[in-house]
Amino acid sequence: xxxxxxxxxxxxxxxxxxxxxxxxxxxxxxxxxxxxxxxxxxxxxxxxxxxxxxxxxxxxxxxxxxxxxxxxxxxxxxxxxxxxxxxxxxxxxxxxxxxxxxxxxxxxxxxxxxxxxxxxxxxxxxxxxxxxxxxxxxxxxxxxxxxxxxxxxxxxxxxxxxxxxxxxxxxxxxxxxxxxxxxxxxxxxxxxxxxxxxxxxxxxxxxxxxxxxxxxxxxxxxxxxxxxxxxxxxx
Amino acid sequence: xxxxxxxxxxxxxxxxxxxxxxxxxxxxxxxxxxxxxxxxxxxxxxxxxxxxxxxxxxxxxxxxxxxxxxxxxxxxxxxxxxxxxxxxxxxxxxxxxxxxxxxxxxxxxxxxxxxxxxxxxxxxxxxxxxxxxxxxxxxxxxxxxxxxxxxxxxxxxxxxxxxxxxxxxxxxxxxxxxxxxxxxxxxxxxxxxxxxxxxxxxxxxxxxxxxxxxxxxxxxxxxxxxxxxxxxxxxxxxxxxxxxxxxxxxxxxxxxxxxxxxxxxxxxxxxxxxxxxxxxxxxxxxxxxxxxxxxxxxxxxxxxxxxxxxxxxxxxx
Amino acid sequence: xxxxxxxxxxxxxxxxxxxxxxxxxxxxxxxxxxxxxxxxxxxxxxxxxxxxxxxxxxxxxxxxxxxxxxxxxxxxxxxxxxxxxxxxxxxxxxxxxxxxxxxxxxxxxxxxxxxxxxxxxxxxxxxxxxxxxxxxxxxxxxxxxxxxxxxxxxxxxxxxxxxxxxxxxxxxxxxxxxxxxxxxxxxxxxxxxxxxxxxxxxxxxxxxxxxxxxxxxxxxxxxxxxxxxxxxxxxxxxxxxxxxxxxxxxxxxxxxxxxxxxxxxxxxxxxxxxxxxxxxxxxxxxxxxx
Numbered sequence: 001x002x003x004x005x006x007x008x009x010x011x012x013x014x015x016x017x018x019x020x021x022x023x024x025x026x027x028x029x030x031x032x033x034x035x036x037x038x039x040x041x042x043x044x045x046x047x048x049x050x051x052x053x054x055x056x057x058x059x060x061x062x063x064x065x066x067x068x069x070x071x072x073x074x075x076x077x078x079x080x081x082x083x084x085x086x087x088x089x090x091x092x093x094x095x096x097x098x099x100x101x102x103x104x105x106x107x108x109x110x111x112x113x114x115x116x117x118x119x120x121x122x123x124x125x126x127x128x129x130x131x132x133x134x135x136x137x138x139x140x141x142x143x144x145x146x147x148x149x150x151x152x153x154x155x156x157x158x159x160x161x162x163x164x165x166x167x168x169x170x171x172x173x174x175x176x177x178x179x180x181x182x183x184x185x186x187x188x189x190x191x192x193x194x195x196x197x198x199x200x201x202x203x204x205x206x207x208x209x210x211x212x213x214x215x216x217x218x219x220x221x222x223x224x225x226x227x228x229x230x231x232x233x234x235x
Numbered sequence: 236x237x238x239x240x241x242x243x244x245x246x247x248x249x250x251x252x253x254x255x256x257x258x259x260x261x262x263x264x265x266x267x268x269x270x271x272x273x274x275x276x277x278x279x280x281x282x283x284x285x286x287x288x289x290x291x292x293x294x295x296x297x298x299x300x301x302x303x304x305x306x307x308x309x310x311x312x313x314x315x316x317x318x319x320x321x322x323x324x325x326x327x328x329x330x331x332x333x334x335x336x337x338x339x340x341x342x343x344x345x346x347x348x349x350x351x352x353x354x355x356x357x358x359x360x361x362x363x364x365x366x367x368x369x370x371x372x373x374x375x376x377x378x379x380x381x382x383x384x385x386x387x388x389x390x391x392x393x394x395x396x397x398x399x400x401x402x403x404x405x406x407x408x409x410x411x412x413x414x415x416x417x418x419x420x421x422x423x424x425x426x427x428x429x430x431x432x433x434x435x436x437x438x439x440x441x442x443x444x445x446x447x448x449x450x451x452x453x454x455x456x457x458x459x460x461x462x463x464x465x466x467x468x469x470x471x472x473x474x475x476x477x478x479x480x481x482x483x484x485x486x487x488x489x490x491x492x493x494x495x496x497x498x499x500x501x502x503x504x505x506x507x508x509x510x511x512x513x514x515x516x517x518x519x520x521x522x523x524x525x526x527x528x529x530x531x532x533x534x535x536x537x538x539x540x541x542x543x544x545x546x547x548x549x550x551x552x
Numbered sequence: 553x554x555x556x557x558x559x560x561x562x563x564x565x566x567x568x569x570x571x572x573x574x575x576x577x578x579x580x581x582x583x584x585x586x587x588x589x590x591x592x593x594x595x596x597x598x599x600x601x602x603x604x605x606x607x608x609x610x611x612x613x614x615x616x617x618x619x620x621x622x623x624x625x626x627x628x629x630x631x632x633x634x635x636x637x638x639x640x641x642x643x644x645x646x647x648x649x650x651x652x653x654x655x656x657x658x659x660x661x662x663x664x665x666x667x668x669x670x671x672x673x674x675x676x677x678x679x680x681x682x683x684x685x686x687x688x689x690x691x692x693x694x695x696x697x698x699x700x701x702x703x704x705x706x707x708x709x710x711x712x713x714x715x716x717x718x719x720x721x722x723x724x725x726x727x728x729x730x731x732x733x734x735x736x737x738x739x740x741x742x743x744x745x746x747x748x749x750x751x752x753x754x755x756x757x758x759x760x761x762x763x764x765x766x767x768x769x770x771x772x773x774x775x776x777x778x779x780x781x782x783x784x785x786x787x788x789x790x791x792x793x794x795x796x797x798x799x800x801x802x803x804x805x806x807x808x809x810x811x812x813x814x815x816x817x818x819x820x821x822x823x824x825x826x827x828x829x830x831x832x833x834x835x836x837x838x839x840x841x842x
């Protein structure tokens with residue numbers, strides 16, 4: 001469904017992505033592991049149209065999307081949950097969710113339906129629905145960021161380090177949310193530093209190093225054989 | 236610069252200088268004064284380039300320096316008889332320096348847009364004061380005075396003719412250019428450019444950015460004031476119009492059109508603008524600003540490096 | 553020398569009236585800056601053009617309110633065209649460039665107005681000429697109407713931003729343009745729409761202000777300068793702040809005119825700006841805990 005072929009991306013003069021190729025099929029959870037600075041976030045940003053690839057192709061459902069404006073990418077069914085969450089601090093929880101709902105083709109009824117569904121899945125958000133986003137705790141903000149992405153009814157969610165800075169209890173919740181999404185056939189491209197979580201949640205895993213994909217295997221293989229993980233991540 | 240381009244540069248410089256020296260001898264009266272005016276506005280534009288082009292601080296307040304230099308000189312020329320050139324120069328420079336101190340203070344505490352707006356406000360403050368303090372400044376009508384003679388007390392006193400005034404102005408402007416060029420090519424100038432490119436990094440390396448900015452503003456203000464003094468001497472009057480921020484705006488136009496950060500660019504920009512104005516006034520009378528404004532806006536969008544911007548790297552090594 | 557209370561009260565009302573009109577101009581400017589980081593130097597000229605278009609429309613239709621609507625729509629459309637042609641290409645460039653580009657545009661617009669409508673002042677006849685007794689003065693109802701109408705327009709803007717469909721998108725884009733766009737919000741389109749709204753509001757204030765001071769090409773520059781001061785004092789990008797600052801500064805100027813001439817009273821706003829920049833650079837009306 002989503003394919004990157006030999007993608008090169010620059011940030012100014014830095015050559016961040018050096019020929020990245022990977023693939024996410026419909027309904028899959030794909031993990032992307034690697035040390036800090038190897039280009040994992042940049043890969044997601046390239047898909048989302050926030051950075052333009054200088055070379056290579058990014059295709060989604062057969063359509064070339066490299067360099068496409070990010071609001072169009074979102075309309076195609078790709079949602080982005082960034083590393084620092086980036087919720088709209090001055091908007092209420094509900095208004096944050098509305099940013100994903102106010103798009104063409106969504107009826108009032110559907111909006112209400114989606115809101116109800118997300119409030120059911122995230123009761124704490126329902127409780128705080130009229131509070132400003134900036135007043136939420138770190139874990140709550142992360143949930144809001146994911147919930148907001150779900151409002152786009154995406155076919156794939158780009159999740160960038162969702163468990164960063166969260167307490168262990170919250171990490172478990174994130175893990176649950178990922179399985180719920182997986183069950184609902186939403187594909188996920190998961191960038192993470194948390195190896196156990198990634199191995200457990202993913203179907204397949206890519207490991208990146210210095211702007212390229214160095215290793216690719218089904219998660220089951222990596223769960224059984226930790227040597228590879230040690231080699232690339234030193235964990 | 237390579238030795239070949241150094242030679243090329245100085246040759247070009249000599250040629251232009253020779254042309255400017257010859258100008259009053261070959262051109263008709265109107266154009267003689269026109270060339271002198273280009274030089275004066277060019278000096279103003281150069282002074283502004285120090286801030287905008289080299290340090291990256293946009294200032295809409297150069298009319299304040301210019302205007303106060305003008306009025307400062309006027310004060311000396313009216314107060315002391317016979318009108319003394321050197322006193323006028325001194326008085327104008329002091330006035331401009333005082334304004335520069337104010338602006339310098341704010342330069343260190345404000346960045347970008349806030350600085351630009353504040354300088355604009357400053358020039359308007361001075362405009363309002365000068366416009367309304369009729370007793371001292373002549374208000375709307377400005378001040379009229381006699382042109383001083385080129386004199387050294389006790390030795391000689393030669394009144395200026397159009398030609399000799401032109402050469403005097405040319406001398407002052409050329410000297411100013413050489414001084415400014417020396418400064419921008421010195422380590423000091425390099426630091427200014429570093430501040431323009433990346434201020435936080437320059438600060439992190441250890442440079443006291445505030446000090447450099449203060450000096451840049453003082454330099455800029457003094458030379459702008461000098462331009463004001465020359466204008467007063469040439470035209471024998473001072474008027475609040477020259478303190479109105481439109482003058483600052485035009486200065487910025489000279490900088491952008493000519494090429495920021497080159498020193499010569501803004502002079503070319505001034506010449507270009509004044510020629511356009513002259514040319515368009517023939518057809519459009521007072522509406523010349525419509526085509527000129529359109530050209531300027533188009534240049535900002537499509538040709539932001541200006542006419543001579545391509546020389547920037549060459550000239551600043 | 554004791555100032556009569558009546559004079560102070562009258563100046564308070566004058567200050568509030570002027571403040572509301574200025575608020576209409578400043579909120580457009582703030583909105584534009586908030587969403588696209590553009591300092592619109594030509595904003596005052598949009599006010600001026602609105603006044604002229606309004607005067608012409610009044611001449612043609614004979615109805616002030618119709619002229620107000622026409623001027624607002626025409627200038628809003630013009631604003632959209634302006635944004636697409638000159639500002640969109642500058643997206644992502646140094647903010648200095650937008651100041652310069654809008655400055656160039658302001659020069660062109662000012663001279664264009666001179667060319668189109670000539671140098672003599674246009675008269676914009678107020679629709680309500682009734683007056684009421686305020687102490688020793690006959691105070692025009694029209695002034696009160698202006699303040700009320702401006703407040704209504706600003707109120708409508710507020711409601712739109714708070715509850716309207718694109719209102720939330722605009723507020724999101726003001727806070728985090730990149731994330732808003734990643735949420736599917738068509739940010740480039742919103743830029744044009746906001747610029748058009750700002751231009752329309754500027755035009756409306758031009759028409760409302762017209763009967764109070766006459767319509768000439770120079771009123772634009774005055775508004776630009778005042779609006780800038782207000783936006784900085786109120787906190788750049790802070791809508792509520794710029795409204796409060798507009799009223800605050802206009803009141804200060806009104807009181808100052810009791811002591812010095814109106815031409816000099818304007819220094820008060822300059823001083824307010826400088827003090828704000830020195831002591832509370834994020835804005836006088838911005839809560840410090842952010």
